[in-house]
Amino acid sequence: MIPILDLNQQYAALRDEIHGAIQGVLDSTQFVLGPAVKELEGRVAAYCECRYGVGVASGTDALRLSLAALEVGPGDEVITTPFTFIATGNTISHSGAKPVFVDVELRTYNLDPAAVEAAITPRTKAIVPVHLYGQAAEMDAIMDVAERHRLLVIEDCAQAIGARYKGKRLGSIGHVGCLSFFPSKNLGAYGDAGMVVTNNSVLAEKIDVLRRQGGQKKYYHEVLGFNSRLDTLQAAILNVKLNYLEQWNEGRRTVAHRYNDLLSGLPAVTPYESPDGYHVYHQYTIRSPQRDNLSAYLKKQGVATMIYYPVPLHRQPLYAEMAASHFPNAELAAQEVLSLPIFPELTERDQEFIADSIRGFFDGR
Numbered sequence: 001m002i003p004i005l006d007l008n009q010q011y012a013a014l015r016d017e018i019h020g021a022i023q024g025v026l027d028s029t030q031f032v033l034g035p036a037v038k039e040l041e042g043r044v045a046a047y048c049e050c051r052y053g054v055g056v057a058s059g060t061d062a063l064r065l066s067l068a069a070l071e072v073g074p075g076d077e078v079i080t081t082p083f084t085f086i087a088t089g090n091t092i093s094h095s096g097a098k099p100v101f102v103d104v105e106l107r108t109y110n111l112d113p114a115a116v117e118a119a120i121t122p123r124t125k126a127i128v129p130v131h132l133y134g135q136a137a138e139m140d141a142i143m144d145v146a147e148r149h150r151l152l153v154i155e156d157c158a159q160a161i162g163a164r165y166k167g168k169r170l171g172s173i174g175h176v177g178c179l180s181f182f183p184s185k186n187l188g189a190y191g192d193a194g195m196v197v198t199n200n201s202v203l204a205e206k207i208d209v210l211r212r213q214g215g216q217k218k219y220y221h222e223v224l225g226f227n228s229r230l231d232t233l234q235a236a237i238l239n240v241k242l243n244y245l246e247q248w249n250e251g252r253r254t255v256a257h258r259y260n261d262l263l264s265g266l267p268a269v270t271p272y273e274s275p276d277g278y279h280v281y282h283q284y285t286i287r288s289p290q291r292d293n294l295s296a297y298l299k300k301q302g303v304a305t306m307i308y309y310p311v312p313l314h315r316q317p318l319y320a321e322m323a324a325s326h327f328p329n330a331e332l333a334a335q336e337v338l339s340l341p342i343f344p345e346l347t348e349r350d351q352e353f354i355a356d357s358i359r360g361f362f363d364g365r
């Protein structure tokens with residue numbers, strides 16, 4: 001079976017370096033907020049062209065703590081996309097604010113800025129654009145709407161570390177950027193981990209306090225906080241892996257562009273790559289009305305695929321009160337998208353086999 005993601009090859013190549021980093025933390029016994037965390041925060045912030053990085057327990061917590069630091073809460077509305085991972089929506093709900101979903105553009109699967117503007121009410125406090133599959137949302141238009149209506153912008157960069165929009169790194173454009181280091185991400189830990197990046201020192205400090213039980217000094221608590229620190233062991237592993245991120249993102253782009261060539265002429269929509277950005281292809285996602293049959297056919301041929309995401313958030317049982325709302329592009333995408341295997345080590349031979357299998361499906365072989 002050709003897997004959708006193979007982490008074994010990456011681990012095999014970095015085994016000694018990673019074991020050395022883990023051993024260093026074990027020897028130091030500084031398991032919580034040890035020096036590796038600070039080092040990673042500085043390096044990831046610089047990589048994202050931001051002044052500050054605050055390591056937290058997951059990408060979900062990066063969103064949750066950002067919303068808390070920006071004082072988003074009951075009575076507020078937060079506009080976001082329904083075509084995303086559940087954490088984008090449920091963190092808004094956890095804050096006490098109401099998630100307001102608006103439709104996406106079918107070409108990029110990212111927020112439609114015109115739909116964002118149309119959904120603004122006096123209660124709107126923030127916008128959460130998601131850079132889905134590793135490609136930037138239309139940040140100029142989104143920031144323009146935000147500035148005109150004095151709204152906060154929280155970039156969900158969980159899938160897009162290293163991606164750019166008009167030369168700028170994602171995460172550096174809005175008020176905060178939220179990163180996930182979930183193992184399958186372009187920069188993946190060996191467990192849960194995340195980070196908030198920002199250029200705002202006050203926000204960075206607030207998030208630092210929030211992640212450690214709401215107090216700067218041990219056992220003194222100024223605000224209602226959380227226990228959400230990035231684990232030192234994970235930070236040490238990520239410090240090793242960060243050295244390879246640029247090379248891996250380039251590798252993903254090579255794989256994606258090769259797929260574009262191999263799949264050209266087939267009746268499936270290949271990913272649109274905006275000339276305004278640098279797409280890091282967390283996923284390579286095609287679209288076809290025959291998605292379910294294609295996926296089953298590929299499975300029989302020995303090719304794994306995934307559907308990100310089969311149910312848009314407004315159609316989730318969690319958001320049953322929104323079931324009547326209608327976002328045609330998000331709904332169509334949920335019915336038709338199919339993500340193919342992508343990772344930097346994917347061989348040309350395997351890609352040719354995958355493309356040949358897809359051709360076989362459409363040829364009725």
Ligand SMILES: Cc1ncc(COP(=O)(O)O)c(C=O)c1O
Pocket residue numbers: 058059060061084085087088130156158159179180181182192193194
């Ligand atoms: C778009 C998006 N937002 C948020 C998250 C949450 O990140 P995590 O799994 O690290 O909590 C993820 C990843 O899983 C994601 O893909």
